[in-house]
Amino acid sequence: MAKPLALTSGEPAGIGPDIAIEAWLRRKEAMLPPFYLLGDRDFFAARARALGAKIEFADVSAEDACSAFPGALPIVATGTRATAAPGKPDGTSAEAAIASIRQAVGDVVAGRAAAIVTNPIAKSVLYRAGFNHPGHTEFLAELAGHNGRVPQPVMMLWSPTLAVVPVTIHLALREAIEQLTTALIVSTARIAVADLKARFGIARPRLAISGLNPHAGEFGTLGVEDEEIVSPAIAVLRNAGIDARGPLPADTMFHEAARKTYDCAICMYHDQALIPIKTIAFDDAVNVTLGLPFVRTSPDHGTAFDIAGSGKANPASLIAALKLAARMAAA
Template identity: 75%
Template sequence: MAKPLALTSGEPAGIGPDITIKAWQRRKQEALPPFYLLGDAELVRRRAGAIGAEIPLAEIGRPEDAVAAFADHLPVIATGHSATAEAGLPDETSADAALASIRRAVADVTNGKAGAVVTNPIAKAVLYRAGFRHPGHTEFLAELATENGRTPQPVMLLWSPTLAVVPVTIHVPLSEAVAQLSTDLIVATCRIAVRDLRQRFGIARPRLALTGLNPHAGEDGTIGNEERTIIAPAVDMLRAEGIEVRGPLPADTMFHDAARRTYDCAVCMYHDQALIPIKTLAFDDAVNVTLGLPFVRTSPDHGTAFDIAGSGRANPASLIAALRLAARMSAAQAPPEAR
């Protein structure tokens, strides 16, 4: 039998509780896999009241109890960190509650209790004020996955049925992204993307398209040389390994309908080059996936939306997509007897 998914609370004052409640309410029509929430049951009750949702909770002690409870109750496992924040108003309990939820989810998956980690949105500014030292979720998850002193290289994939993108550099200023970009980083990122697209998405021969860094992919060196000196050598190395890859290509012509049909994943040189097109084309159903980890992790591709938390207006579509994709990916990598 498939294992339940471990869903983190995210920032308690954000829309995480709202979309969790709405996703569970739609579990039957959306055919959602069983999941359990790691967080504060009392906060969920308060938020359900605020958005006018009647939702029965099952406060369980073990992940394995979630599958039986899920049909009629939203299963909740306490992390030992209460969350007292009101909707839209983070307080001194927010950071500890969010981080404890992530740590427990990773532990449950690592210990074989859960099939995958699905994370609700966090508020990085709230975490930074509490001493959090990572750029974001992705890097924190990589640290939690450290084993024998080796930390895996995480790769961010934004996936939707319309488009899949990977940024080579992630949560850094644009000037630093240019400084970080290297042939080795591009090659390593593409290798991880290809491996996970094969193993977790079932794409036998993934096709990658690499953007250039500069306008018009450098225009033959007249608008920058990074395409010649950094990106093209990476493409040559990847092709030598048998990976199907094209580029560097002008980013402004890579995302229209006909272009998207020529590749399975666009590998982009910096954050906004990747995220602007996918959030334009698939804002409601895009999913944030962390590749390169020893476990499956997905997340809605949006933030905490403090301005609408507790209003009932939050759309659970991206969380629903994240739950479905997590179940698909974990099933793809599981041995046949465990499916």
């Protein structure tokens, strides 16, 4: 039997438990691959009752999750309790979220899981507990380094209609501009190309690379970074045989006709990449971490504290993340 996917709890007070429960309830119609949920069974059972969900849970090991999945949502215990009420993180929230991520990585590295799917975390809650990483992406990169490899974390947002990669990720805009270099653009693009080939089956990926400034700098009149930093990176990529073009004005890269001309947009900073994909594909976009020695996907939304426990959370992005993780792992 194929290996299951490891699904983290995310922030317990958020909608992660809600959408995990709803995804399992839709497993047949959505044709979902087997997965197990990491965390505190009593907590998930209480959330299911709050949602009015008729669901069975099974306490299992990762190895037994596939056989349990058709009849019950498999729960693999992390040994960490969660007690947060919907929308109200408490003192157990950070430890529970971090424990599920650590165990998911341990399971996939040990070969017990095929891939990792992570539910949304609340960075502010983690920071108050001493978490010293900007986000999931960087934490996973550190955990991957425990296996002897320390990859550069590269975040892709993928949907059937658009895939984007920001070169700088969770940084203030001023800091993102300060950290942008030709070498960083080149390394990010190389990692994207490698995974587009290996995980997505695209033989010769086409990259559209945005400029940093309005109108890609307008020949230096709106900033010199596009001529001095971005253009040299594109030249390096082309010399390496990579189909890369740009720097392109970001305001004309994302309409329907433009999207047909490339497989992935490489953008210079977080919002330049995420605003278009969240506008075009909010419900079915998936967060993918590239460059890791394992597959990791995540829903492309946050914890949504305001609707946690209400039954209003849409599981579509999680369902898409589970399906994409299985597809990438199979590749």
